[in-house]
Amino acid sequence: MRTNSGDRGDLEILREIVLVDFPRGRDGRERLRLRFVQARAGDREVAWHDLREFWKDERGEWRPGKKGISLRGRELGPIRDALIRATRGANAAPAREATKAPVPSSPSTPTAEERRERTANQPPPREREPVSR
Secondary structure (H helix, E strand, C coil): CEEEEECCEEEEEEEEEEEEEEEECCCCCEEEEEEEEEEEECCEEEEEEEEEEEEECCCCCEEEEEEEEEECHHHHHHHHHHHHHHHHCHHHCCCHHHHCCCCCCCCCCCCHHHHHHHHHHCCCCCCCCCCCC
């Protein structure tokens, strides 16, 4: 059991399981690890998944790097689904409602309000004349 002291007080690591660990980079001094961590913070037990880059120091010991993210259990499902879609390609993505995860808008994606404004300012569609063959 390790104890970490930080801004949130004492954190006692109860269990740490490495789920994935593979080399990254050309020189073998970096690894990518996915870990499951359970800890005690005061009288509460907390758990999370940590995907982090590790690096090898001068003594040959692996140290966690700054690059990484910690995920709560409830966040894993939508992340897993998004990664599966990403490996299949963007065209295989299901509708947004199926993921139940918010999809951020980007400068190239108009907001609902922008779409309403565009539609309101457009002239009505013209009727097409039948094409004779």
